Amino acid sequence: MLKIPDFHHNVLESFGIPEPSTEYQFHPTRRWRLDFAWPEQRLAVEIEGAIFGRTVVCHKCHSKVMRKLKTGKWISVREGGRHSTGAGMASDMEKYDALTEAGWRLLRYQPGKVDYKQVANVLSNYLPLNVDKTELP
Numbered sequence: 662m663l664k665i666p667d668f669h670h671n672v673l674e675s676f677g678i679p680e681p682s683t684e685y686q687f688h689p690t691r692r693w694r695l696d697f698a699w700p701e702q703r704l705a706v707e708i709e710g711a712i713f714g715r716t717v718v719c720h721k722c723h724s725k726v727m728r729k730l731k732t733g734k735w736i737s738v739r740e741g742g743r744h745s746t747g748a749g750m751a752s753d754m755e756k757y758d759a760l761t762e763a764g765w766r767l768l769r770y771q772p773g774k775v776d777y778k779q780v781a782n783v784l785s786n787y788l789p790l791n792v793d794k795t796e797l798p
Contacts, residue, residue, distance in 0.1 A: 685705075717737070
């Protein structure tokens with residue numbers, strides 16, 4: 662998972678990218694938050710956490726751990742949080758659609774697979790840099 666200090670050091674400081682807002686609430690009525698945002702440029706970066714969750718298995722009996730929904734249906738428990746569930750993905754899509762409708766650009770990255778130089782290169786196309794682009798590492 663990409664941590665904010667890693668992003669700050671490896672992308673912002675190293676490549677002269679302006680400081681983003683973190684956990685930025687872009688919608689006037691919804692509680693949606695963006696991992697990293699530059700509101701003046703309407704640019705957002707989301708690191709898609711826990712997208713490869715796996716089924717939780719009991720360490721004693723090795724059977725799937727199940728939970729009962731309010732509807733009475735039983736489902737297997739998955740590690741990784743809400744982003745790895747159908748409802749979580751649908752909610753993320755709703756958020757991203759609202760973001761796009763509000764005129765924002767969204768860049769999405771997979772956790773643990775972030776190429777910092779590539780991210781900085783893409784961001785430099787949309788943001789004013791604090792250094793000359795020819796001087797980037």
